[in-house]
Amino acid sequence: MLLKRLTEAYGVSGDEGDIRDILKEELSGHADEVYTDALGNLFFRKGKGRGPKVMLAAHMDEIGLIVVGFEKSGLLRVHKVGGIDDRVLVSKPVVVGKNKVPGVIGAKAVHLQKPSERKKAIKIENLYIDLGVRSQDEAEKLVSLGDYVSLSAKTREAGDNCLIGKAFDDRVGCAILAELFKEDFDLDITAVFTVQEEVGLRGSGVAAYSIHPDVAIVVESTSASDVVGTKDASHVTTLGGGPAITLMDASYIAPQVIIDLFVQTAEKLGIPHQFRRLTTSGTDAGKIAQTHAGILTGLVSVPCRYIHSPASIININDVQNTSRLVKGVLNVIAEGGLTLETTTEKIK
Amino acid sequence: MKQLLKKLSEAYGPSGREEQVGRMIRDELKDYVDEIYTDNTGNLYAVKKGTGAKIMVAAHMDEIGVIVTFVEEKGFLRFSNVGGVNPHILLGQRMVFANGTIGTIGMEKLDDIKKLTLEKLYIDIGAKDREEAVAKVKVGDIATYNRDVVEAGNRIIGKAMDNRAGCAVLIKAMQELTKTDNEIYAVFTAQEEVGLRGSRTASYRLNPDLGFAVDVTLVGDTPEAPTMDVSLGKGPTVKVKDASVICHPKVKEMLESLAEKENIPYQLEVLIAGGTDAGAIHLSREGIPSGVISIPCRYVHTPGEMVDLDDMANAVRLLTLFLSQPLNMQEIFPCYLS
Amino acid sequence: MWNKVQVSPKNWGLSDLDIKRFLKDICEAPGVSGYEHHVAKVIKAAFCQFCDEVRQDRLGNVVFYKKGTGESNRPRILLAAHMDEIGLMVTKVEEGGFLRFTAVGGIDPRTIVGQEVILYGKETLAGVIGAKPPHLTDDEERGKGHKIEDLHIDVGLPEDQVRKLAAPGTLAVIRRELIELAGNSIAAKALDDRAGIAVLLTCLDELERLQHSADVYAVATVQEEVGVRGAAVATYGVVPDIGIAVDVTHGEMPGVPEHDVSYIGKGPALTLGPNIHPKVGKELVRLAKEYRIPYQIEVTPGVTGTDARAIQVTRGGIATGLVSIPLRYMHTSVELLDLDDIKQAGRLLAHFIAAVDHEFVEGLPCY
Structure with a gap:
C-alpha cells in the first residue's frame, strides 16, 4: 500500500529524498516529464487537453x-x-x-x-x-x-476503517495525488510534490512560479479535534466526515468560484464533505494563490486526529472520498466547468 | 465627496468578498477611464491609457469582518476573524451578511471581561434553531459591521473608512484627472486586511514604474494616543515608514515638494505598527519605487472610524497633481552612482 | 542600466590594514535601512577596482559584476551582503524639543540609553539619548529595562528650531568610531553586516588571482534588517544559478549553550539546514578542507534570519548557501569580531566560485 510506504518513510523538511524516491518509482512510468528543481520539489507532467493548465500539489515533508x-x-x-x-x-x-x-x-x-x-x-x-x-x-x-x-512509527490499521501512524500530514495528500495522477484526464496536469511546507511554505511558491498554472489544487491533511473535552464549535473537522474544504486560513481565502466548484461537485457525486472550521495556520494554497499575477487555487484536506505527532489517526473513507472529490473536480475542469476569465470592459 | 464616501462606507465588502464595493466603484469610474477589469484575486483595475510613466495607485476596498465557522444547534453562529478585529470592540455590535441578514453579537457568561476572546462570542440572527439559521447563513459566510455614516461637522464617522476613504480619494482623483500623458492604473485591491494579498498579485501583473497606496493612517492627537505627529484635519500624510514599507526617499521628497509648491497642507507620517499595500508593491519583481498618501483616521478598525473631509479633499488634490505631472523616470531615478 | 567601471591598473591586494581601514570607513558611514545611499557610495569606491560593471536597482541594491572566463552560458553566482544597518527614526517632536523615536530594525532599547547619536535632519545634529534620571525613579522602576517609549533624543536646541531641522522621519544612528581591540579584534557599530561587505571585497580581490569560469554578481543589499527586502528583488533581477548570503552569526558568550553559537576567530560558520542547498553546503565544507581554511558548522532548523531566506525562494527557486562571520553583541554599537574570520571567509568564497563549473550547476536541481 502506497500510503503505508509513504508514511513509514522518513522525510523531514529539507531532507525529502526518500519520499522523492518512492514517488519517482511509483509515477515515472505514468508521466511524460519528470523533473526536480533547486529546492527539491518533484514534478510529474502529463497530458495536453484544451482546458486550463492544472497544478496538483501535496507536500512531501514532515516535521x-x-x-x-x-x-x-x-x-x-x-x-x-x-x-x-x-x-x-x-x-x-x-x-x-x-x-x-x-x-x-x-x-x-x-x-x-x-x-x-x-x-x-x-x-x-x-x-x-x-x-x-x-x-x-x-x-x-x-x-x-x-x-x-x-x-519513527509503523502505519497500522485500527478501529473502524482507520489508520494509525505518523506523517499523514501530508503523505496522505501525496498518496491521493499519486494514485490520481495515474488516471487519465483531458487536461495538461502537473503534479508537484513540494518540499519544506512545515518550515514556512517554502517549496510551493517556487513550484507554482515555474509551472505557472491556470488553476491549482492542494491536497492537505488537517487537524480533526472531534475528541472528548472539545466543544463542537472547536472540532475544526470531524474524522469520517469526508474531505474538508478550506474557506479561509491564515494564508488564503477561497474564491467563491472555487467553493462552488468543490461543493457542487461533491453534491453531484454524493460525496460527504465538510468545511474546515478554523481560520488559523497557513498552507501551500496561500503561497500558490499569491504567485505571478494570482493563481486560482483550491484546498481540500483529509481530517487527521493528533496531527504532528507520531501516533495520529485518519479514516480510510475520508481518504477515498477526498480522492473522489478531487477526481470529480478535475473532470469538471476538463469539461470547461470552471470559469477562469475575469471581466474586462473596453470603454473607449 | 460626502455622498460618495457614505455610499462606499455603508457597502458590504470584507476581505475576499469585495464584489459589491467593486461594482459600485466601477459605476463611478466607467465614464472616466479607458478600461476596467478584474482578476481572480478580486482586484478591480481602472485604467487611463497614456504614453508616459506607468503608475499604479492602490486603494484597498476590503474591510475587516468575521467569518462563520460553526452553526450551533440552537442557531447561534460561532465565528473567527477576517483581519484585525478585537473581541472587546465586537461585543454588542450589529453585524450584516452579504445577503442582508443582520445579527447581534452576544457573549457567553464571563466573570472577567479581560478574558474576553473571540471564542466566547457568537452572532445571534434571531433563528430558533440550526435549521432556521442555515437557511440564511452558512459556514464560511462573512459578516461586517452594520453601521450608517453620520456627519459630525466636517468630520465623518462610520465603519470601513479604512479604506473606503482611500477608495473615495482615488475615485475622485481619477475623475478629476483630465490631462496627463502618464498611464494610470487605479487598482482597488482585495484582501489587504489579511496580508496585502491583492496588491501583491496586481503589482506583479502591472510591473509599473512607480507604485502608490492610498490608505488611512493612525493619529496621535487623541487622549493617550500612540506617539505620532499626525492629527486629524491637518492634511493628508506623506508616509515615511510603517511596518511593511520604507517609502522610497525620492518618491517621498517629490510628494513633499509638490505639496509645498501647491500649498497643500500635509503631514509626515511614521507609523510604528501596521502596513499597507505599498509593502507588497515595492517588493514586486525587481523592486518598484513606492510611496503612500494616507488619510488620518481615528479609531481604526472600529465601527466608528472618523475622517476629516478637508484631509480627503487635500489628498485628492495632491494625488491628482502628482499623477498629472510629466514624469521622466530616467531623470527621477538615475543610477545614484553613475 | 549597467555602468562600465573605469578600472585603473592595480598591482596590489588587500592587506590587513586595508581591510581594517575599509571597515572603519563603511561602519562609520550612515546607512539605515531604506536610506543606504551614503554607505553605498563608500562601498562603490572600494569595490569598483575589483569588478567590471556596476548597477543600482530601483530599491537601491548595488550589484557589482565580475565577468567569468567561461566561453558562453557561464554559471551565474550571486553573493549578497547587506549594507543597511539598524537605526532610529523620529516619530514626534515633543514640547521642549525632545524627539520621540522608533527603531528601524531590531534594537534593544536598554543598549542605547546614555549613547551619543548623530541625527541626519535638514542639518546633521549631535545629540544624546536621554531618559528620566535614576534620582527621580523608584527601586521598582530601576529594576525594569527602559522601553523605547521611555526614551528621547535631546539635541539641545529650542523646540521651534528642532521642528525645522528634524521632522518626523528623520533618522539617527548611534555615534561610534571603530575600536581596535587586542589582536585582530575590532568593535564597531554596523559590523552586522558591513563585515559581510568586507568579505565580498576580499573575495573579489582573491578572485583576481584565480581562474573562474562563472560570472560573479556581488550585491550590497538594502533593507535586510526590516525583513530581507532588498535581497528578494536583487535576486529576482540577477537570476543566479547559485546565491550565497554572507552575514554575521552569534559568537560564543557565557550563558548561551555551546551548540547555539560559533567561535570568534575560528573561521567562518557554514550553515546547513533546509534553507541551504545540500550540495552548496557540502561543497563549501569540502573546499574549506581542501584549502585548509578554518570553518565551523552551524545548523539552522528552518529559515535563517538572513538574505538567504529571500534568495532561496525567488522565481523558480535558487540553490542557496550561507557563510557567516561569528560576532558578539549583535545589534549594538559594540559589535565585536575577528578580522581573520573575514579574510578566511573571503578566501573560501573565492575558491568556491573558482570551483563552480557547468557540471556543478547542472547537478543542483538533480535530487
Whole structure:
C-alpha cells in the first residue's frame, strides 16, 4: 500500500529524498516529464487537453528534528524542524541521518525530578537523543551535525476503517495525488510534490512560479479535534466526515468560484464533505494563490486526529472520498466547468 | 465627496468578498477611464491609457469582518476573524451578511471581561434553531459591521473608512484627472486586511514604474494616543515608514515638494505598527519605487472610524497633481552612482 | 542600466590594514535601512577596482559584476551582503524639543540609553539619548529595562528650531568610531553586516588571482534588517544559478549553550539546514578542507534570519548557501569580531566560485 510506504518513510523538511524516491518509482512510468528543481520539489507532467493548465500539489515533508550539537557523553542536542509541541517528543523512538541510526528521545527520569519540575512541560532544551553510544567520538562516527532526525512509527490499521501512524500530514495528500495522477484526464496536469511546507511554505511558491498554472489544487491533511473535552464549535473537522474544504486560513481565502466548484461537485457525486472550521495556520494554497499575477487555487484536506505527532489517526473513507472529490473536480475542469476569465470592459 | 464616501462606507465588502464595493466603484469610474477589469484575486483595475510613466495607485476596498465557522444547534453562529478585529470592540455590535441578514453579537457568561476572546462570542440572527439559521447563513459566510455614516461637522464617522476613504480619494482623483500623458492604473485591491494579498498579485501583473497606496493612517492627537505627529484635519500624510514599507526617499521628497509648491497642507507620517499595500508593491519583481498618501483616521478598525473631509479633499488634490505631472523616470531615478 | 567601471591598473591586494581601514570607513558611514545611499557610495569606491560593471536597482541594491572566463552560458553566482544597518527614526517632536523615536530594525532599547547619536535632519545634529534620571525613579522602576517609549533624543536646541531641522522621519544612528581591540579584534557599530561587505571585497580581490569560469554578481543589499527586502528583488533581477548570503552569526558568550553559537576567530560558520542547498553546503565544507581554511558548522532548523531566506525562494527557486562571520553583541554599537574570520571567509568564497563549473550547476536541481 502506497500510503503505508509513504508514511513509514522518513522525510523531514529539507531532507525529502526518500519520499522523492518512492514517488519517482511509483509515477515515472505514468508521466511524460519528470523533473526536480533547486529546492527539491518533484514534478510529474502529463497530458495536453484544451482546458486550463492544472497544478496538483501535496507536500512531501514532515516535521522532525535536526542535530545541532554533541554532549561529551555522546548524547545529541537537537532543534525542532517545523511546528512540534515539545510535550509530544519525550520517550519516542527516532532515526538519525542518512544511515537511519536508531535512537530514543530521553529526558531526566521522573524520579530524579523535583516535584515542581514534574508539573512542567519538558522543553526541547531538556531533551536529547540517545544512540546508546558512550562518547562524543562514537556518536560522531555515526551521525554528523546537520543530520535530520525523524520520529519513527509503523502505519497500522485500527478501529473502524482507520489508520494509525505518523506523517499523514501530508503523505496522505501525496498518496491521493499519486494514485490520481495515474488516471487519465483531458487536461495538461502537473503534479508537484513540494518540499519544506512545515518550515514556512517554502517549496510551493517556487513550484507554482515555474509551472505557472491556470488553476491549482492542494491536497492537505488537517487537524480533526472531534475528541472528548472539545466543544463542537472547536472540532475544526470531524474524522469520517469526508474531505474538508478550506474557506479561509491564515494564508488564503477561497474564491467563491472555487467553493462552488468543490461543493457542487461533491453534491453531484454524493460525496460527504465538510468545511474546515478554523481560520488559523497557513498552507501551500496561500503561497500558490499569491504567485505571478494570482493563481486560482483550491484546498481540500483529509481530517487527521493528533496531527504532528507520531501516533495520529485518519479514516480510510475520508481518504477515498477526498480522492473522489478531487477526481470529480478535475473532470469538471476538463469539461470547461470552471470559469477562469475575469471581466474586462473596453470603454473607449 | 460626502455622498460618495457614505455610499462606499455603508457597502458590504470584507476581505475576499469585495464584489459589491467593486461594482459600485466601477459605476463611478466607467465614464472616466479607458478600461476596467478584474482578476481572480478580486482586484478591480481602472485604467487611463497614456504614453508616459506607468503608475499604479492602490486603494484597498476590503474591510475587516468575521467569518462563520460553526452553526450551533440552537442557531447561534460561532465565528473567527477576517483581519484585525478585537473581541472587546465586537461585543454588542450589529453585524450584516452579504445577503442582508443582520445579527447581534452576544457573549457567553464571563466573570472577567479581560478574558474576553473571540471564542466566547457568537452572532445571534434571531433563528430558533440550526435549521432556521442555515437557511440564511452558512459556514464560511462573512459578516461586517452594520453601521450608517453620520456627519459630525466636517468630520465623518462610520465603519470601513479604512479604506473606503482611500477608495473615495482615488475615485475622485481619477475623475478629476483630465490631462496627463502618464498611464494610470487605479487598482482597488482585495484582501489587504489579511496580508496585502491583492496588491501583491496586481503589482506583479502591472510591473509599473512607480507604485502608490492610498490608505488611512493612525493619529496621535487623541487622549493617550500612540506617539505620532499626525492629527486629524491637518492634511493628508506623506508616509515615511510603517511596518511593511520604507517609502522610497525620492518618491517621498517629490510628494513633499509638490505639496509645498501647491500649498497643500500635509503631514509626515511614521507609523510604528501596521502596513499597507505599498509593502507588497515595492517588493514586486525587481523592486518598484513606492510611496503612500494616507488619510488620518481615528479609531481604526472600529465601527466608528472618523475622517476629516478637508484631509480627503487635500489628498485628492495632491494625488491628482502628482499623477498629472510629466514624469521622466530616467531623470527621477538615475543610477545614484553613475 | 549597467555602468562600465573605469578600472585603473592595480598591482596590489588587500592587506590587513586595508581591510581594517575599509571597515572603519563603511561602519562609520550612515546607512539605515531604506536610506543606504551614503554607505553605498563608500562601498562603490572600494569595490569598483575589483569588478567590471556596476548597477543600482530601483530599491537601491548595488550589484557589482565580475565577468567569468567561461566561453558562453557561464554559471551565474550571486553573493549578497547587506549594507543597511539598524537605526532610529523620529516619530514626534515633543514640547521642549525632545524627539520621540522608533527603531528601524531590531534594537534593544536598554543598549542605547546614555549613547551619543548623530541625527541626519535638514542639518546633521549631535545629540544624546536621554531618559528620566535614576534620582527621580523608584527601586521598582530601576529594576525594569527602559522601553523605547521611555526614551528621547535631546539635541539641545529650542523646540521651534528642532521642528525645522528634524521632522518626523528623520533618522539617527548611534555615534561610534571603530575600536581596535587586542589582536585582530575590532568593535564597531554596523559590523552586522558591513563585515559581510568586507568579505565580498576580499573575495573579489582573491578572485583576481584565480581562474573562474562563472560570472560573479556581488550585491550590497538594502533593507535586510526590516525583513530581507532588498535581497528578494536583487535576486529576482540577477537570476543566479547559485546565491550565497554572507552575514554575521552569534559568537560564543557565557550563558548561551555551546551548540547555539560559533567561535570568534575560528573561521567562518557554514550553515546547513533546509534553507541551504545540500550540495552548496557540502561543497563549501569540502573546499574549506581542501584549502585548509578554518570553518565551523552551524545548523539552522528552518529559515535563517538572513538574505538567504529571500534568495532561496525567488522565481523558480535558487540553490542557496550561507557563510557567516561569528560576532558578539549583535545589534549594538559594540559589535565585536575577528578580522581573520573575514579574510578566511573571503578566501573560501573565492575558491568556491573558482570551483563552480557547468557540471556543478547542472547537478543542483538533480535530487
